[in-house]
Structure formats: structure tokens, C-alpha cells
Amino acid sequence: MSVVATHHVDYYETDAMAVVHHSNYIRWFEVGRVAFLRKYGISLNEMTEDGFSFPITSVDAKYFEPGRFDDNLRIETTAEALTRAKMEFSYRIVNAATGDLLVTGHSQNVFTSLATGHITRLPEKYYSRLRIALAEEQNAEEEAK
Amino acid sequence: MSVVATHHVDYYETDAMAVVHHSNYIRWFEVGRVAFLRKYGISLNEMTEDGFSFPITSVDAKYFEPGRFDDNLRIETTAEALTRAKMEFSYRIVNAATGDLLVTGHSQNVFTSLATGHITRLPEKYYSRLRIALAEEQNAEEEAK
Amino acid sequence: MSVVATHHVDYYETDAMAVVHHSNYIRWFEVGRVAFLRKYGISLNEMTEDGFSFPITSVDAKYFEPGRFDDNLRIETTAEALTRAKMEFSYRIVNAATGDLLVTGHSQNVFTSLATGHITRLPEKYYSRLRIALAEEQNAEEEAK
Amino acid sequence: MSVVATHHVDYYETDAMAVVHHSNYIRWFEVGRVAFLRKYGISLNEMTEDGFSFPITSVDAKYFEPGRFDDNLRIETTAEALTRAKMEFSYRIVNAATGDLLVTGHSQNVFTSLATGHITRLPEKYYSRLRIALAEEQNAEEEAK
Numbered sequence: 001m002s003v004v005a006t007h008h009v010d011y012y013e014t015d016a017m018a019v020v021h022h023s024n025y026i027r028w029f030e031v032g033r034v035a036f037l038r039k040y041g042i043s044l045n046e047m048t049e050d051g052f053s054f055p056i057t058s059v060d061a062k063y064f065e066p067g068r069f070d071d072n073l074r075i076e077t078t079a080e081a082l083t084r085a086k087m088e089f090s091y092r093i094v095n096a097a098t099g100d101l102l103v104t105g106h107s108q109n110v111f112t113s114l115a116t117g118h119i120t121r122l123p124e125k126y127y128s129r130l131r132i133a134l135a136e137e138q139n140a141e142e143e144a145k
Numbered sequence: 146m147s148v149v150a151t152h153h154v155d156y157y158e159t160d161a162m163a164v165v166h167h168s169n170y171i172r173w174f175e176v177g178r179v180a181f182l183r184k185y186g187i188s189l190n191e192m193t194e195d196g197f198s199f200p201i202t203s204v205d206a207k208y209f210e211p212g213r214f215d216d217n218l219r220i221e222t223t224a225e226a227l228t229r230a231k232m233e234f235s236y237r238i239v240n241a242a243t244g245d246l247l248v249t250g251h252s253q254n255v256f257t258s259l260a261t262g263h264i265t266r267l268p269e270k271y272y273s274r275l276r277i278a279l280a281e282e283q284n285a286e287e288e289a290k
Numbered sequence: 291m292s293v294v295a296t297h298h299v300d301y302y303e304t305d306a307m308a309v310v311h312h313s314n315y316i317r318w319f320e321v322g323r324v325a326f327l328r329k330y331g332i333s334l335n336e337m338t339e340d341g342f343s344f345p346i347t348s349v350d351a352k353y354f355e356p357g358r359f360d361d362n363l364r365i366e367t368t369a370e371a372l373t374r375a376k377m378e379f380s381y382r383i384v385n386a387a388t389g390d391l392l393v394t395g396h397s398q399n400v401f402t403s404l405a406t407g408h409i410t411r412l413p414e415k416y417y418s419r420l421r422i423a424l425a426e427e428q429n430a431e432e433e434a435k
Numbered sequence: 436m437s438v439v440a441t442h443h444v445d446y447y448e449t450d451a452m453a454v455v456h457h458s459n460y461i462r463w464f465e466v467g468r469v470a471f472l473r474k475y476g477i478s479l480n481e482m483t484e485d486g487f488s489f490p491i492t493s494v495d496a497k498y499f500e501p502g503r504f505d506d507n508l509r510i511e512t513t514a515e516a517l518t519r520a521k522m523e524f525s526y527r528i529v530n531a532a533t534g535d536l537l538v539t540g541h542s543q544n545v546f547t548s549l550a551t552g553h554i555t556r557l558p559e560k561y562y563s564r565l566r567i568a569l570a571e572e573q574n575a576e577e578e579a580k
Contacts, residue, residue: 011324011334012317012456016449016504022201023171023447027302030168034301044301045360056167060205069451070335156469156479157311157462161304161359168302172447179446189446190505214306215480306483312491313461320458338451346457350495 002076002137005035006096009071019066025103026059029091032077033107036089040133042126052120053112057086061105065095072096079134084121086110087130147221147282150180151241154216164211170248171204174236177222178252181234185278187271197265198257202231206250210240217241224279229266231255232275292366292427295325296386299361309356315393316349319381322367323397326379330423332416342410343402347376351395355385362386369424374411376400377420437511437572440470441531444506454501460538461494464526467512468542471524475568477561487555488547492521496540500530507531514569519556521545522565 007028015021034044047054067073074096081088086108093103113120122130152173160166179189192199212218219241226233231253238248258265267275297318305311324334337344357363364386371378376398383393403410412420442463450456469479482489502508509531516523521543528538548555557565 010317010321011450012320012458014451015446016451016453017198017200018451018453019200021447022204023168023175026168026171027300030302031300043360053162055162055164055211056208058205058207059167060203062203063201066200070333155462155466156305157313157465159306160301161306161308163306163308166302172445175447176445188505215478307488307490309490312494313458313465316458316461343452345452345454345501346498348495348497349457350493352493353491356490 002078002092003032003036003039005032005075005077007031007073007075009067009069009073011069014069017066019068020071022061022063025061025063025067025093025105028073028075028093029059029061029077029089029105029107030056032075032091033089033109035075036077036079036133040129042129047126048114050123050125051114052122052126053114054087054109055112057108057110059105059107061103063103065100065102067093067095067102073102079130079137080106082127082130082134084111084127085119147223147237148177148181148184150177150220150222152176152218152220154212154214154218156214159214162211164213165216167206167208170206170208170212170238170250173218173220173238174204174206174222174234174250174252175201177220177236178234178254180220181222181224181278185274187274192271193259195268195270196259197267197271198259199232199254200257202253202255204250204252206248208248210245210247212238212240212247218247224275224282225251227272227275227279229256229272230264292368292382293322293326293329295322295365295367297321297363297365299357299359299363301359304359307356309358310361312351312353315351315353315357315383315395318363318365318383319349319351319367319379319395319397320346322365322381323379323399325365326367326369326423330419332419337416338404340413340415341404342412342416343404344377344399345402347398347400349395349397351393353393355390355392357383357385357392363392369420369427370396372417372420372424374401374417375409437513437527438467438471438474440467440510440512442466442508442510444502444504444508446504449504452501454503455506457496457498460496460498460502460528460540463508463510463528464494464496464512464524464540464542465491467510467526468524468544470510471512471514471568475564477564482561483549485558485560486549487557487561488549489522489544490547492543492545494540494542496538498538500535500537502528502530502537508537514565514572515541517562517565517569519546519562520554 074094076092091105111122219239221237236250256267364384366382381395401412509529511527526540546557
């Protein structure tokens with residue numbers, strides 16, 4: 001079961017083809033990721049105060065249909081994998097009015113120490129919340145079968 | 146042999162981690178792609194006037210080291226594949242001062258008719274130039290061996 | 291009486307000072323302007339189809355307090371002046387949680403013919419709606435006295 | 436005599452009207468400001484390390500002609516005023532090929548302590564360099580008469 005965020009396409013997000021510039025979806029994956037973490041009690045601000053950052057190490061996207069100015073989008077974010085050192089998400093961005101699938105994608109982020117700049121093991125405080133998030137998702141998927 | 150473009154990191158391209166926001170590299174892949182096409186005599190403006198667009202259908206990126214404000218970047222773009230309907234590129238973004246590899250990636254774009262919105266076969270005018278581009282790259286690679 | 295739009299500050303809108311980059315507020319003025327027009331039955335897409343554009347001719351902003359990641363902002367847009375050739379708006383962007391005033395500003399846009407690229411007189415269809423908008427605002431202001 | 440920076444308009448800087456989105460010029464004013472400071476030996480990174488920031492307190496822009504994809508722009512930045520607490524710049528953005536004036540503008544920035552977040556007096560180290568910058572500009576203007 002994915003966490004849903006919404007985004008209304010603003011004019012400044014279009015390009016000269018009169019469609020959403022493709023780089024914006026990479027930004028909206030981040031919006032989805034942040035919404036996912038927030039739902040499970042994790043704020044990037046709190047992580048920063050605790051000395052952690054969560055930089056992205058890879059991202060990919062497939063583009064099916066273009067979004068346009070004034071579209072209402074639904075950003076669906078699913079946790080795909082979790083270890084103490086990294087986390088993977090998948091994304092679907094859908095036109096909320098028509099249900100058309102616009103973009104899919106994946107990302108991997110790592111837990112990093114702000115002090116050393118290196119990958120670090122996430123402390124229990126955060127890890128336990130994220131394990132709950134993954135378990136809920138897997139239960140929801142099994143029930144959906 | 147790749148086509149090289151340069152980019153100086155502006156302040157507005159950084160984020161609260163004091164590094165380049167990762168979505169910008171997706172934009173700079175586009176800068177590299179445009180520079181590649183220009184080198185072989187193809188301008189997006191001319192393609193638009195001729196009734197073609199060149200939308201992206203997929204992109205991926207791997208992030209190795211962060212870029213920072215005031216860095217001079219080198220965007221290296223290589224053509225990987227070409228048919229009459231689509232083209233693939235790979236990218237390397239490097240810190241020009243240190244030589245450090247920051248980001249690698251790939252993209253696929255398709256040739257589309259502005260009139261129909263559908264994928265179309267690229268006319269000889271453009272296709273021949275792009276075939277020359279690919280041949281030059283392959284020759285350069287063989288010579289480098 | 292102003293028209294209110296909301297915006298949640300996303301991570302990619304921050305800069306290396308860990309605050310919202312100042313150029314984003316100029317974008318959010320546009321969000322406010324679009325919300326204002328929409329409330330009075332005017333969509334930019336419909337204007338485009340009718341052969342009009344609404345380019346900006348001037349903008350100014352004063353910055354009082356910085357916005358930050360995860361802030362919920364309220365964008366208040368007020369119509370200040372209207373002729374058949376141009377329209378002026380003022381803006382206030384406020385932190386919705388604290389009520390702190392972050393940014394104020396003004397803009398002027400002109401009605402332009404897409405065919406000629408020149409300033410044109412707005413047809414009655416749109417002008418009448420915008421006159422209603424201005425009248426409502428003035429009534430609301432007088433009642434508030 | 437202004438300090439000149441250059442910018443090539445990338446595709447992602449256009450909007451659905453097929454012109455440069457107006458918010459980008461505000462960003463390019465910053466590019467001009469940074470180029471001005473660099474010419475006189477001041478880097479934002481060094482200021483940050485010394486505990487200062489240089490936030491913007493106001494900006495305005497007038498738009499005359501639109502920029503378009505692939506345009507080469509010249510950003511001309513002039514120092515207009517300097518005290519130990521603030522600095523004002525003016526800007527002209529010109530199409531480098533045609534000489535057409537696209538945008539003019541002004542900004543005010545203040546010197547702020549990163550420790551306190553408040554406006555502070557700029558130390559001699561920076562102030563003396565900026566006074567030289569202003570004096571050079573005024574001399575150049577008088578010579579030009």
C-alpha cells in the first residue's frame with residue numbers, strides 16, 4: 001500500500017513543449033519520499049538535528065504520458081527495501097482526474113552521518129519506525145491478494 | 146569520444162544540504178544532449194520547425210559525489226544507440242578541477258511528430274547526421290584502444 | 291479581500307543557506323495570480339485557446355523572514371488595478387503556522403495577442419469577470435473598515 | 436562599468452509560452468551579483484566560512500522582451516550603493532547576439548551574521564574590496580562621459 005501525496009502542476013513547471021519538464025518528476029519523487037517518511041513519524045528536519053542525512057544514490061524514471069499545466073497529480077510512493085544503511089522506494093505519478101499513468105520510477109537513498117559524510121547505520125529510533133512502515137506495506141499487499 | 150559541455154554551479158542549484166540538488170543533474174544531462182546534437186548540426190529549434198519533438202522516455206542516474214556551489218562541471222555525453230525512432234545517450238558529470246566523477250546516467254528519447262503526438266520515423270535529413278555522429282564516436286573508441 | 295492559495299515548501303526549493311531560495315517566491319506570486327484568476331472563472335489554458343497570453347511586465351518583492359523546508363505557506367493575492375490592457379496584483383506570503391510575514395510583492399501583467407505578440411484589448415468575456423473580481427475586493431475592503 | 440557574466444538559455448528554463456520563465460531572470464541577477472563579487476576577490480564560500488551571509492532583502496525586475504531557448508545572454512551587473520550593512524546592485528540582461536534589452540532590475544542585499552541571524556557590520560577585509568569595486572565603477576562612468 002503506497003503513501004499518496006498530491007501536486008498541482010504550476011505554470012513554471014512546464015517547458016516550451018507545453019508539457020511538464022521531465023526533471024520535475026524527479027523532484028516529485030522526493031515529495032513522495034518525504035510524505036512517506038512523514039507518515040511514519042520521520043521528518044528530515046529531525047534527522048538533520050540528530051546528525052543524519054539521507055542522500056540519494058540512484059534514481060530512474062520511465063515517462064509514459066506528459067503532464068500539463070493545471071493537472072492535479074497523485075504521487076504514489078512505496079517502500080521496496082530497507083536495511084540499516086539504505087532504503088529503496090518506487091513511485092507512480094498519475095493524473096488524478098483521468099487516472100492516466102504518467103511516470104514510474106525508483107530511487108535508492110543511504111543513511112549518512114553529517115559529521116563524517118560517510119554511510120552509517122541508522123539508529124534504532126528511526127529504523128524501528130521504518131520497519132513498521134515496510135511491514136504495513138507488505139501486510140496491505142497480502143490482504144490485497 | 147564524448148561531446149563535452151560545461152556548467153558552473155550557481156547558488157540557486159544548491160539545497161539545504163549545501164550540495165547540488167540531485168534533480169539538477171537530470172537537467173544537465175539535457176544540456177549535454179543538446180550540445181551533442183548541436184555539434185552534429187541538429188538544433189531543437191529546427192526540429193520543432195520541421196514538426197518533430199524529441200521527448201524523453203526514460204532516464205537513470207547514479208550519484209557518486211556531490212557537486213557544490215561554484216564548482217565547474219564537465220558534462221560528457223556519448224551516443225549509445227540510434228534507430229530511426231529513438232536514440233540513447235550516456236552521461237558522465239565530472240568536477241572539472243579535481244576530475245572527480247559526480248554522476249553517471251543514461252537516457253532514451255524518441256522522435257515524435259508534433260502533428261500526431263506519436264512516435265515517428267526520423268527523416269533522412271536528421272538521421273544521416275546522427276549516423277555520422279555515431280560512426281565518429283565508434284571510430285574514436287577503436288582508435289583509443 | 292485577497293484570494294488565498296497554499297504551498298508546502300519542498301526540499302528542492304531550499305538553498306545552501308537552508309532557507310527557501312528567494313526566486314521561488316516570484317514563482318509563488320504566479321501561483322497566487324493563477325488562483326485568483328481561477329476563482330473568477332478564468333483559466334490560462336482557456337485564454338491560450340482564445341489566442342491570448344498574459345505575460346508579466348514587472349515584478350518586485352521585499353523579503354522579511356526566510357521560509358524553510360516543510361513550512362506551510364499562505365499566498366494572499368489581491369487585484370490592485372485593471373484596464374483592458376493590463377492588470378496589477380499585490381501579494382503577501384505568510385507562514386501559515388506562525389502568521390509571520392515572509393515576503394510581499396507586486397506584479398503587472400499585460401494582455402497580449404498570441405497572433406501578433408503585441409498588447410491587445412481584452413475581450414468583454416474576460417474583462418467583465420475581472421471587473422467583478424475587483425468590485426468584490428473593493429466591497430470587502432470597505433466592509434472591513 | 437558593469438561586470439559581465441554570460442548565460443546560455445537551457446531548454447528547462449523555458450515555459451509553455453516557449454519563452455524563458457520570468458523567475459529565471461531573478462536567478463540570473465544572482466549569477467551577476469556573484470560574478471561581480473568574484474571579480475573583486477569576494478567568494479560567497481569564503482564569506483560563509485567567515486560567518487557571514489548576504490541575504491536578499493528586495494528585488495525588482497522589468498521585462499521588455501522575452502528570452503528564448505538557445506539564446507546567449509549577457510548579464511551586466513553594476514554596484515549602485517554600499518554601506519557596511521548593505522549593498523545595492525542594478526542589472527541589465529541583454530540578448531548577446533542582437534543586443535536587445537530583455538530585462539532590467541535592482542536588488543538590495545544585507546550583510547548578516549550566521550551566528551545571530553541579524554544584520555551586522557561587514558569587516559574591513561570585505562568592505563575595503565567592495566569600496567574599491569565601487570570606486571572603479573564610478574571612475575569608469577566618469578571617463579565614459
